[in-house]
Amino acid sequence: MQALGPDAAEAGGMRFRSLLFVPGDSARKLSKSVAVPADALILDLEDSVAPENKAAARERVADFLSEHSQPRQKQLWVRINSLDQPAALKDLAGIMHGRPDGIVQPKTRSPDDVVLLGQHLERFEKDLGFAIGSTRILPVSTETPAALFSLGDYVHCDQRLAGLTWGAEDLATAVGALSNKDRDGNWTSPFQLARSLCLFAAHAAEVAAIDTIYADFFDLEGLRASCDEARRDGFSGKLAIHPDQVVVINSAFTPSEEEINQARRIVDLFAANPGVAALSLDGVMLDIPHLKQARNILAMAADRDSGDR
Ligand code: COA
Numbered sequence: 271m272q273a274l275g276p277d278a279a280e281a282g283g284m285r286f287r288s289l290l291f292v293p294g295d296s297a298r299k300l301s302k303s304v305a306v307p308a309d310a311l312i313l314d315l316e317d318s319v320a321p322e323n324k325a326a327a328r329e330r331v332a333d334f335l336s337e338h339s340q341p342r343q344k345q346l347w348v349r350i351n352s353l354d355q356p357a358a359l360k361d362l363a364g365i366m367h368g369r370p371d372g373i374v375q376p377k378t379r380s381p382d383d384v385v386l387l388g389q390h391l392e393r394f395e396k397d398l399g400f401a402i403g404s405t406r407i408l409p410v411s412t413e414t415p416a417a418l419f420s421l422g423d424y425v426h427c428d429q430r431l432a433g434l435t436w437g438a439e440d441l442a443t444a445v446g447a448l449s450n451k452d453r454d455g456n457w458t459s460p461f462q463l464a465r466s467l468c469l470f471a472a473h474a475a476e477v478a479a480i481d482t483i484y485a486d487f488f489d490l491e492g493l494r495a496s497c498d499e500a501r502r503d504g505f506s507g508k509l510a511i512h513p514d515q516v517v518v519i520n521s522a523f524t525p526s527e528e529e530i531n532q533a534r535r536i537v538d539l540f541a542a543n544p545g546v547a548a549l550s551l552d553g554v555m556l557d558i559p560h561l562k563q564a565r566n567i568l569a570m571a572a573d574r575d576s577g578d579r
């Protein structure tokens with residue numbers, strides 16, 4: 271059962287099903303990304319940009335943000351370098367005037383890193399005359415081994431926190447793992463643990479849980495299966511690395527007609543039986559968690575309808 275509440279799935283007033291990474295130094299991919307139906311783009315200044323291209327990428331990303339100024343059709347986020355790198359503050363100085371909707375923060379060591387980034391953002395927001403707190407943060411919360419031991423503390427984190435996502439590649443490198451997947455392509459147990467901890471940490475903090483990338487962008491069937499598993503488990507969206515992945519992700523994280531109809535039946539049944547907390551439908555017991563779940567599905571569907579208009 272998906273436990274995500276309607277508020278928990280929201281990030282800056284919208285739900286993210288798909289967030290597409292676009293290398294910040296690629297004029298071609300930036301221009302291509304405009305027509306991709308992702309809920310958000312993540313303009314990348316970190317690991318998809320070579321060190322010698324970082325400065326040029328900042329300028330390109332800043333220009334892109336300015337060309338697509340607020341209010342935007344889809345949110346524009348920027349992945350900066352990690353706070354332990356001098357590049358991180360250069361990134362913020364280079365792009366904040368373009369008013370990104372949020373910052374994707376890689377390789378967080380603990381929620382303190384998010385608080386620290388929030389303090390930096392506040393200074394930029396003050397200087398630039400933006401509303402304080404308007405720039406949201408999405409940490410990639412499992413990329414360092416230490417990070418796994420403070421995930422529960424996101425509950426007390428900055429109001430800017432829009433969600434939590436996780437990463438398996440940097441974590442594998444950090445621990446010297448030969449692989450993070452088994453022969454069948456499933457996450458090995460250390461990385462399943464990171465995925466699960468991220469999921470529960472996000473729900474504990476009442477923010478969106480966003481699943482990590484599916485690296486094999488040719489394999490759209492495998493992507494669909496991975497999305498279905500993520501939604502089954504309680505993630506509300508997924509990171510994308512290639513435009514072709516976005517439609518698959520959007521569809522997987524949008525309730526189907528069948529789900530919506532069933533949710534309506536459940537809500538109607540409880541409405542028709544005021545004061546009764548346990549009912550039966552089609553021979554199955556339903557109680558309050560099922561009602562909440564049905565309401566969540568209707569809220570997701572309504573949110574999507576209004577987002578599509
Ligand atoms: N954003 C926008 N456009 C993209 C894109 C992306 N992430 N990935 C590919 N495209 C474009 C390509 O430029 C190409 O358009 P074109 O034919 O007009 O040039 C089209 O989509 C098809 O791309 P394709 O040829 O299938 O892939 P590729 O070999 O050009 O690129 C990757 C493959 C993996 C290098 C590319 O998808 C990519 O850069 N992904 C993002 C990587 C990233 O940001 N990683 C960091 C997070 S893990």
Ligand code: MG
Nearest residue numbers: 317437439440
């Ligand atoms: Mg990385």
